[in-house]
Amino acid sequence: MAEENFIAIKGLKKTFRTKDGDIEVLRGIDLNIQKGDIFGLVGFSGAGKSTFIRCLNRMETPDAGTVRIGEHEIMSMEKKELNRYRQKIGMIFQHFNLFDSRTVFRNVAYPLEIAGCSRSLIRKRVPEILELVELGDKLNCYPGQLSGGQKQRVGIARALANNPDVLLSDEATSALDPQTTLSVLDLLKDINRRFGLTIVLITHELEVVRYLCHHVAVLENGRIAERGTVRDLFQNPKSDTAKLFIKINSSFNHTEQWFQEGEGI
Amino acid sequence: MNTNNSTFWGILASAFSADTWAIVAPAILDTLYMTAITTVLTLVFGVLLGIVLVVTDKSGVHPMPVFNNVLGAVVNVLRSLPSMILIILTLPLSRMIIGISYGPQACIIALAVSCIPMFARLVESSILEVPKGKLEAAKAMGTTNAQIIFKVLLPESFPSLIRNFTVTVIAIISTTALAGTFGAGGLGDVAVRFGYTRFKTDILIAAVLVLVVLVELVQLAGDLASRYLVKKRFLV
Numbered sequence: 001m002a003e004e005n006f007i008a009i010k011g012l013k014k015t016f017r018t019k020d021g022d023i024e025v026l027r028g029i030d031l032n033i034q035k036g037d038i039f040g041l042v043g044f045s046g047a048g049k050s051t052f053i054r055c056l057n058r059m060e061t062p063d064a065g066t067v068r069i070g071e072h073e074i075m076s077m078e079k080k081e082l083n084r085y086r087q088k089i090g091m092i093f094q095h096f097n098l099f100d101s102r103t104v105f106r107n108v109a110y111p112l113e114i115a116g117c118s119r120s121l122i123r124k125r126v127p128e129i130l131e132l133v134e135l136g137d138k139l140n141c142y143p144g145q146l147s148g149g150q151k152q153r154v155g156i157a158r159a160l161a162n163n164p165d166v167l168l169s170d171e172a173t174s175a176l177d178p179q180t181t182l183s184v185l186d187l188l189k190d191i192n193r194r195f196g197l198t199i200v201l202i203t204h205e206l207e208v209v210r211y212l213c214h215h216v217a218v219l220e221n222g223r224i225a226e227r228g229t230v231r232d233l234f235q236n237p238k239s240d241t242a243k244l245f246i247k248i249n250s251s252f253n254h255t256e257q258w259f260q261e262g263e264g265i
Numbered sequence: 266m267n268t269n270n271s272t273f274w275g276i277l278a279s280a281f282s283a284d285t286w287a288i289v290a291p292a293i294l295d296t297l298y299m300t301a302i303t304t305v306l307t308l309v310f311g312v313l314l315g316i317v318l319v320v321t322d323k324s325g326v327h328p329m330p331v332f333n334n335v336l337g338a339v340v341n342v343l344r345s346l347p348s349m350i351l352i353i354l355t356l357p358l359s360r361m362i363i364g365i366s367y368g369p370q371a372c373i374i375a376l377a378v379s380c381i382p383m384f385a386r387l388v389e390s391s392i393l394e395v396p397k398g399k400l401e402a403a404k405a406m407g408t409t410n411a412q413i414i415f416k417v418l419l420p421e422s423f424p425s426l427i428r429n430f431t432v433t434v435i436a437i438i439s440t441t442a443l444a445g446t447f448g449a450g451g452l453g454d455v456a457v458r459f460g461y462t463r464f465k466t467d468i469l470i471a472a473v474l475v476l477v478v479l480v481e482l483v484q485l486a487g488d489l490a491s492r493y494l495v496k497k498r499f500l501v
């Protein structure tokens with residue numbers, strides 16, 4: 001397996017056909033992602049980021065194109081095979097999507113149950129993984145008892161329980177306050193470093209990209225407008241989206257400065 | 266005892282007399298028997314039917330639009346008929362299935378046919394209340410359709426299912442009372458036969474009192490159970 005492109009996406013197209021006409025969301029996406037990379041995809045709201053990431057585990061069926069993860073050709077899989085391989089694709093969500101009927105322990109045990117793991121393995125693995133996300137003391141709590149940040153940690157633990165090949169993150173920190181966001185990002189960074197886990201994350205927060213990602217691509221008009229290292233993007237943005245993003249971002253930073261210097265007002 | 270000329274208090278006292286209860290007590294057993302069997306049938310088939318309605322819906326996990334539309338139409342027709350008409354319609358069915366068209370057994374089929382569609386729709390609505398995101402997460406983890414039903418949809422909607430089940434059991438009790446007038450026996454039969462036809466107001470009061478207590482008990486049990494679950498899951 002080529003280390004160069006662990007995930008290979010070719011010619012991905014998706015058009016939603018609605019009553020009010022067709023929405024061409026993805027117009028041919030080609031993208032390669034390396035093993036162990038933290039890959040960020042940014043774009044404005046409605047750019048098709050969620051649609052794109054949902055194509056990677058075929059939660060959305062693209063009209064054309066292929067997705068390969070490792071040796072697995074996602075688009076040509078039978079339903080059964082797809083379900084089995086989805087057990088190896090972790091996914092975390094903006095609104096966590098934990099099961100309220102299950103304790104923290106049983107939420108994290110869920111993917112293992114699905115994979116047919118034995119009880120003894122589950123009893124060994126779940127506390128381990130909860131320890132990793134620093135929730136070792138919350139085993140018997142219900143999601144309803146947890147803060148947003150804790151819920152997302154459970155979501156991460158659940159996504160990692162089955163030793164996935166890749167972690168997909170759809171705006172995983174967008175519902176969290178800045179401090180909690182930072183701690184969740186640190187956790188993802190730590191996991192990536194320790195286990196070499198490949199992470200694909202989509203976000204509209206440039207700060208998240210700067211803090212966490214190694215590589216980044218910009219989604220604009222259904223195409224990848226530019227792609228490169230995070231440093232490249234910030235130093236030399238080429239696409240309109242990236243320029244605008246950085247402009248908006250820096251004007252927020254000005255506001256911060258303004259607040260900090262603001263005693264004199 | 267003739268209650269025609271008695272005072273209010275006299276009637277009330279007579280409603281608790283041994284004579285009255287000698288008539289009402291066996292009717293309680295008949296009512297409990299019909300309610301219990303109908304409840305079990307409704308629970309099993311209502312949940313099944315409700316699940317099938319959700320799963321085969323065009324946005325369900327296993328869409329079968331034509332089948333779903335036909336099933337939905339049948340359920341709607343059964344639900345739109347008043348219970349009384351359904352009972353009359355299904356009595357011949359009882360004769361075909363169990364050989365008799367009177368008594369508690371005969372009416373159970375009528376009761377089930379009338380209550381299953383109602384509960385199925387309530388089950389459907391409970392399940393549809395489960396947030397889409399949880400389904401997404403389950404599917405993204407490679408959950409099969411069967412696992413989605415038993416590991417996600419039913420457990421997640423359980424408090425709501427219990428509330429709707431409570432409503433259904435109460436509807437079963439009142440339909441049972443109605444069925445009484447068509448030869449099913451039970452409290453409804455006693456209330457009509459004695460209270461209405463023969464002006465035995467004391468017996469009427471006793472029968473109604475028992476029905477009220479039954480309904481209250483069911484409601485209480487349902488409330489306690491669903492509140493316990495909601496609290497346990499910290500959803501309040």
Ligand SMILES: Nc1ncnc2c1ncn2[C@@H]1O[C@H](COP(=O)(O)OP(=O)(O)OP(=O)(O)O)[C@@H](O)[C@H]1O
Nearest residue numbers: 016018023025044045046047048049050051052204
């Ligand atoms: N199931 C669907 N049916 C029809 N249109 C859809 C569907 N899903 C998404 N769309 C449309 O596709 C476009 C892209 O949606 P998508 O959710 O991928 O955007 P996004 O980049 O994730 O936006 P956000 O940052 O707001 O989450 C939007 O215009 C949306 O309305």
Ligand SMILES: [Mg+2]
Nearest residue numbers: 049050051171
């Ligand atoms: Mg989105």
